[in-house]
Amino acid sequence: MTTATTGTRAVKASVGTAHTRVEGRDKVTGTARYAGEIPFAELAHGWLVLSTAARGRIRSIETAPVLAMPGVLTVLHNENAPPLDTDYMGMLGKPDPTAAVFQHDRVPHVGWPVALVVAETSEQAREAAEVLAVHYEQEPHDIAFSADRPDAYTLDGFSPAVTEKGDLEAELGASATVVDAEYTTPEEHHNPMEPHAATALWDGGRLEVVDSNQGTTWVAGEIANMFSLDPGSVRVRSEHVGGGFGSKGLRAHQVAAVMAATVLQRPVRVVMTRRQMFSLAGYRSPTTQRVRLGADADGRLRALDHSSLSATSTVHEFIESSAGPARTMYDADAHHTANRVVRLDVPTPTFMRAPGEAPGSFALESAFDELAEKVGIDPIELRVRNEPERGPVSGLPFSSRNLIACFREGARRFGWADRDPRPGVRRDGRWLLGTGTAAASFGAGAGPSTAAVTAEADGTFTVRVNAADIGTGARTALTLVAADALETTPDQVRVRIGDSDLGPAMLAGGSMGTRSWAWAVTLAADELRERLALNTGVPPEGITVRSDTTAAIGALSQKERHSFGAQFAEVAVDPATGEVRVRRMLGMFAAGRIVNPLTARNQFVGGMTWGISMALHEEAVRDRATGGHYGADLAGYHVAAHADVPYIEADWVDDVDPEDPVGIKGIGEIGIVGAAAAVANAVWHATGVRHRNLPIRPDRVLTAGGHA
Numbered sequence: 001m002t003t004a005t006t007g008t009r010a011v012k013a014s015v016g017t018a019h020t021r022v023e024g025r026d027k028v029t030g031t032a033r034y035a036g037e038i039p040f041a042e043l044a045h046g047w048l049v050l051s052t053a054a055r056g057r058i059r060s061i062e063t064a065p066v067l068a069m070p071g072v073l074t075v076l077h078n079e080n081a082p083p084l085d086t087d088y089m090g091m092l093g094k095p096d097p098t099a100a101v102f103q104h105d106r107v108p109h110v111g112w113p114v115a116l117v118v119a120e121t122s123e124q125a126r127e128a129a130e131v132l133a134v135h136y137e138q139e140p141h142d143i144a145f146s147a148d149r150p151d152a153y154t155l156d157g158f159s160p161a162v163t164e165k166g167d168l169e170a171e172l173g174a175s176a177t178v179v180d181a182e183y184t185t186p187e188e189h190h191n192p193m194e195p196h197a198a199t200a201l202w203d204g205g206r207l208e209v210v211d212s213n214q215g216t217t218w219v220a221g222e223i224a225n226m227f228s229l230d231p232g233s234v235r236v237r238s239e240h241v242g243g244g245f246g247s248k249g250l251r252a253h254q255v256a257a258v259m260a261a262t263v264l265q266r267p268v269r270v271v272m273t274r275r276q277m278f279s280l281a282g283y284r285s286p287t288t289q290r291v292r293l294g295a296d297a298d299g300r301l302r303a304l305d306h307s308s309l310s311a312t313s314t315v316h317e318f319i320e321s322s323a324g325p326a327r328t329m330y331d332a333d334a335h336h337t338a339n340r341v342v343r344l345d346v347p348t349p350t351f352m353r354a355p356g357e358a359p360g361s362f363a364l365e366s367a368f369d370e371l372a373e374k375v376g377i378d379p380i381e382l383r384v385r386n387e388p389e390r391g392p393v394s395g396l397p398f399s400s401r402n403l404i405a406c407f408r409e410g411a412r413r414f415g416w417a418d419r420d421p422r423p424g425v426r427r428d429g430r431w432l433l434g435t436g437t438a439a440a441s442f443g444a445g446a447g448p449s450t451a452a453v454t455a456e457a458d459g460t461f462t463v464r465v466n467a468a469d470i471g472t473g474a475r476t477a478l479t480l481v482a483a484d485a486l487e488t489t490p491d492q493v494r495v496r497i498g499d500s501d502l503g504p505a506m507l508a509g510g511s512m513g514t515r516s517w518a519w520a521v522t523l524a525a526d527e528l529r530e531r532l533a534l535n536t537g538v539p540p541e542g543i544t545v546r547s548d549t550t551a552a553i554g555a556l557s558q559k560e561r562h563s564f565g566a567q568f569a570e571v572a573v574d575p576a577t578g579e580v581r582v583r584r585m586l587g588m589f590a591a592g593r594i595v596n597p598l599t600a601r602n603q604f605v606g607g608m609t610w611g612i613s614m615a616l617h618e619e620a621v622r623d624r625a626t627g628g629h630y631g632a633d634l635a636g637y638h639v640a641a642h643a644d645v646p647y648i649e650a651d652w653v654d655d656v657d658p659e660d661p662v663g664i665k666g667i668g669e670i671g672i673v674g675a676a677a678a679v680a681n682a683v684w685h686a687t688g689v690r691h692r693n694l695p696i697r698p699d700r701v702l703t704a705g706g707h708a
Ligand code: MOS
Pocket: 214, 244, 245, 246, 247, 351, 352, 353, 354, 355, 508, 509, 510, 511
């Protein structure tokens, strides 16, 4: 452990040591308040009414009987709502107009917000909302997602839709071995524990929104744009967040709350129910993916083709870029990737933990396992033979790529060397046993942020950075980073986050949050430490240094920057019931410097658990007749629970990012990447049957047969 000195005091480095969450006591004792439970005087409650029609128009809304109900204050809908602006570029581009509620009579999908009933109490609002009669002019709807949609089209996301290198058909034709397979993943939902909730109020000419979101700079900017307000007049706070996973950006509930608070001139709270979250919170689109791999007899790839189709709504384009991981992972003489989308009468999907990488890695890493089987080479050795020197598509060097180190260390700990490659030959009573592996990668980026660090007169420090701790432990990580930069101990540092008044900062997304904020905190703290070294004393108001990382991040060289990982799973399959149990999992990651091993391990294990969930449980099923879901709740939509997760181990290899001031890369999303493929590959090893459609449900295992 390294030590630094401040004055005469030797201080141990905090980054890299395990710390429980600084707000942990507040959370477990209930002192920490979440957005839906912070008290406000004169609070009114809004309840959203969602469309039951899958496509058409609102013909009429019978508001009169509802307005006469106890406590009801108003009903907002398309005929009385104030106009909103959706023609702007926000932090992540054009907004999804789904959040701009009640602007027209068109209904583009089931679950479209059609009205907000506001009442004195939440119960009164709910009761009135449930009896509000909305009449629709229904039109035929189309929610049929399939690989052969003639209306599918290519769409750029945060990366180009299509990449092409070499003559694919020629290289496939010249390959000794070819894998050509189609994989599907279903519609999946975020389901954070804390539902989306917002309270809006006008206070002395300023709009204040107390919310649960992944970035208050982002959400405040969207609200200011949508309501045509001066950005300085909007304050969004989000102190504690019970999970987001990509779903907590600007959504209908905040906009409806702001609208109602403006109309009524009193505080209004809107909370989503779990069931409403299945329509209003975004979700991961289903995908259908074709992967073609062509290899020489020694396993070297001659051809790689990954083509993915996902769905979006008719009101906004969002693409699940599942063909993306192939652009990082493997090179080939001919290398083609394409992301396509089809517009359906469904809600707009959105970012969901490892968007693109999670479903894309299921297809690509399953196909790689199929190739290993066909060419008769161990799956890890096959990856070693196909390790690229540079970005397969970009041609850029990797900032660091420690994938093989993850495989070697993971294989050692998991006991891979003793593995018999033959499928369907291991038994434990009624269970067939198998093991599988898969690779993982996720982009390691950073976004511009500002921070302010204050040396207080009492010798402590206050850090102000508009970070979002969505359960990741970001607040604690930043405390450790600041303590090291200030050459002090974490107990001398208080970190203020989750308030747009703290100044602009990156959102908690793309696994970039902690790295982006830590960068800004480090810049400010370094300069403050230099000033304090001059020993001029600290005045009563303290000394504050501010930072802005825009220039530093803009000056980064062109490189391929990613975290990497190796996933291992052991499963047991009961061929009589079709049940699949994951017995153990190991994830080894190369994901930059690990700031707090305790919360980092939580992140990895959480992602891997979600991978098990993706492999075996999660699936939102839509009814073609109504366009809506069956079982839009946690009874109908299965997520992995404790009993599904007996033993998960996550660890990491040394992988300090040389270009980051703290060495961080980002760990938020990589835990899920490759996890579902590792489980599916283990199910093949157990049974001899490939499962290319997720989730691997008991009925699928039973109908697929295999070694019994
Ligand atoms: Mo994440 S899906 O960038 O919150």
